[in-house]
Amino acid sequence: MSESSTVSRPTLEAVAARAGVSRATVSRVVNGGDGVREPLVERVRRAVEELGYVPNQAARSLVTRRHDAVAVVIAEPETRVFADPFFALQLRGISKELTAHDSQLVLLLTEGRDDHARVGRYLAGGHVDGALVFSLHLDDPLPELIHGAGVPTVFGGRPGWGDGTRSAVYVDSDNRGGAREAVRHLVALGRTRIAHITGALDQTSAVDRLDGFRDVMVDADPRLIAEGDFTPAGGERAMRELLDACPDLDAVFAANDLMASGALRVLRERGLRVPEDVALIGFDDMLPVAEQTDPSLTTVRQDIEEMGRLMARLLLRGLAAAAGSQGGLEAPSSVVLPTTLVRRASA
Amino acid sequence: MSESSTVSRPTLEAVAARAGVSRATVSRVVNGGDGVREPLVERVRRAVEELGYVPNQAARSLVTRRHDAVAVVIAEPETRVFADPFFALQLRGISKELTAHDSQLVLLLTEGRDDHARVGRYLAGGHVDGALVFSLHLDDPLPELIHGAGVPTVFGGRPGWGDGTRSAVYVDSDNRGGAREAVRHLVALGRTRIAHITGALDQTSAVDRLDGFRDVMVDADPRLIAEGDFTPAGGERAMRELLDACPDLDAVFAANDLMASGALRVLRERGLRVPEDVALIGFDDMLPVAEQTDPSLTTVRQDIEEMGRLMARLLLRGLAAAAGSQGGLEAPSSVVLPTTLVRRASA
Structure with a gap:
């Protein structure tokens, strides 16, 4: 903890x-x-x-007693929580683990960042034993609020900013290593003009994947990097930007599958064949998205449901250790899960 | 209240x-x-x-003080909550209304009915000012548990069963009237062998829509009624049953759009044209589903987001009246919203 x-x-x-x-x-x-x-x-x-x-x-x-309840805070507006299957998968893992321990999943939904102070008040109000927090953005007041609330917390994704997260426990995927593997695969296919569509760069997962891209493409043309936001619409926008700036690009690594699916629509619209003209790789292995695109997506698999399960497990273990109910148990430390390249038709 | x-x-x-x-x-x-x-x-x-x-x-x-928090309980497993856009829409309305009143939305997720006792304990634990409960099924222990917890509650959909809901405040759509209008439209088109795919018949919304169907088709052939469960897969299953029993059917009224989309796939699979051979009507006007099917769906519109907003408004009004902060304000009573037939290509 x-x-x-x-x-x-x-x-x-x-x-x-x-x-x-x-x-x-x-x-x-x-x-x-x-x-x-x-x-x-x-x-x-x-x-x-x-x-x-x-x-x-x-x-x-x-x-007196524990509440047998754990709060889950996703630092995104509720519309995004229900539109992006990533969150449903992470919640599925969390729900299974908490239910196995008869602990109630308390999902705190908001309209946006303006509501995070209210979330902090609820956490400080003593309604839950701990909190699982994910999809943090730079300058989000949540870590400080949680710090102030004194609630044991495990983060989904390395928080990386703010005093409140300095010694934070988190569960993450090897974003940088996964990105490196994707880009190396494109290089091995003989591609030379490799572009990158980043995620929202106020999130560590996006920054780490960009770093992985740069590890391989050390002197990359800056016009080959376009900023997205992890949504399909953001992927479309970034793909248009890239094609306008570099019509000769021959490969794209998108920082998630939803953006890759958006990029694919734009490539088709411009009459470019995937993978013949442009090879495409995503990130997540989000099903059914990654399998149902045409062609199906080569992507970097991370086990999102398992990440949720692990977050819940670390929190519950930390609570048990703090309560002394499992003498000698160490407070948990952060976990970074490996990723795997899944080869399908798009690259 | x-x-x-x-x-x-x-x-x-x-x-x-x-x-x-x-x-x-x-x-x-x-x-x-x-x-x-x-x-x-x-x-x-x-x-x-x-x-x-x-x-x-x-x-x-x-x-002392209020919690400025309202629990939302959807009596479905979390997998269903995230798979059916109906719930996301209702939550959107609730979230907007609660946020406007600076009240925190606390969504209590479960794996299934076995976890409802735990939800009851959380509600009884005094962590929220009130609760919004929807998608209740027959024999669900939730109404009794909520009754026992003594938490002011507004239901989404008429609960209709159990002592705990006898004087319940709820928000519902005119399910029976909407169903009647849909079936009358099929009759007006000259259809005579009109089938019905019901929702889960342990829910009042499904029972009311079936009653509306029977109001018009007084002597309906019982083989023209097949039980579904509000999911696309359930719609496919029911459509196959209907076609096997009554290959001469010329119209289908499905109790929601998701089941209608499943039925449509089966009709196409069997080589039947919609609406030429079989006219099809859904319920909800769930976008983008209803517009993106081919042909687009004629359906009965209910304002799902508005239902959520109204539930939250009734609860907050009831809490204010109970606290005496708005002298003379009556405790709220239930609301049934009208529906509208939306004509598109499928009927």
Whole structure:
């Protein structure tokens, strides 16, 4: 579990120290169980106020019970969550793992980044044992809010920014290695004018895949790199840009399959044959997309459902370790899963 | 708000009456705020135990604050939630409305009905101000669990079963009227052997649409009615059954567009032309499905996103009325929205 889960806000212990009473006394005052003498109650209340301690359900659960619930936060508008099968797959893995442990999946949906402060408040309100957070973007306030909420968290994808994620536990795929393998495959096919459609470059997965592309194409013509956004429409836009700037390109590595499917439509529209004129590789091995395109997509496979399952498993293991229910169990550390090149017709 | 939200579990008032103390005293003991004399604390604690009062976050919020969060429960496995665009549309309406009121959408996902007891526990745990529940099936334990949790609830679709829903507030479409209009349109086109593919008959929406079909086709050949399940695969299965039993059928009314799209594939497979040989009508006007089939679908339009928005609005209004923040506001009652026949190429 990340350190952010323990150091973020005033603890019961801090209140006890400030009030000069035992932890049990603070707990009793906060939880309203036993009677505590009025002068002590007053001292505890003053310490609570001075430290800004929030006696929420989470704090109560420290001395009472767990919620058996885990929040999932996808840092995308709900429209995108339901349009991109990537999220459904990750949620499927999470749902299976949480259900196996009888923990409730609590998906916090938003209209966009403006709502993340409200998500932070809900997390701080003590309604869940922990949180799984994915699809973070640069400058997103979520990591800081989660840090402030003091909720044990596992991230999907390396967060890579902000104080709140410095010691974060995350599950990721080997994005850079996978990208390298894709581009090397295009080189091995004899392609020389290889273009790249990036994902949203405010996300580490997109940056890492771009780095993998550059590892192989060290002196790549900058006009052979176009920025996409992981959506089919973004793939179409980027493909048009690339063809306008470099009509002689002979291969494209798109940072996900949805963008590759958009690029494919534009290539066909311009009368270019895939793979004869332009070889095309995607990323994800998102089914049925990757199999149903014509031609079917060569792509870099990552096990998205397994990533979700692992995130949930790491979180639950961390919670168990923190609760001391499995003595000697280490707090979990991050995991980076390998990728595989899947060869189909497009390259 | 349904009565189920107030009568289900022992209240603070009941504890106060049993203990012979004021409501404020109970509140103080439960919330751990002010010091209360030990004998009184003891009496309150005994009353709490005798009545089985659960001093949860929800109860606390009565005397402290709201959570500004609303649970959404879709009584389907998460795989179905992400596969059927109906749910995404309803969630879109809910999300917009809740966000406009700065209330957090908390989607509780499950693997299936076995997990509904856990959902009930989460709702009873006092993590949300209210719940929006849709796609209920016959014999689902959810209504009773929600009744027991004492959470203000608005249902999507008339629940129609179980004590817990007797006085339920719901938002529905005029399923029976819409079905009648569709079948009358087929009759007006001169069709005489009109078949019906039903939805899952453990849901009121499917039963109501079947009733609408029967209102018009009073003496329908029972072999002209086949049971589906609202999925494309279910539509294919039912269409095969119908054609095997009644090869002379000349029209089909399917209880939703996804099943109509499945039926269309089977009709084409059997070499039947739509609408020349067999006229076809769906239900929902689910885009892009209804427009992208070939031929495009004549269908019964219901405003699914608006249904979601209305559910959220009714719940928030009920919560405001219960909190007395809008004096004189009536508790909301159920709403049934009209439907419209949308004529396209298939009938």
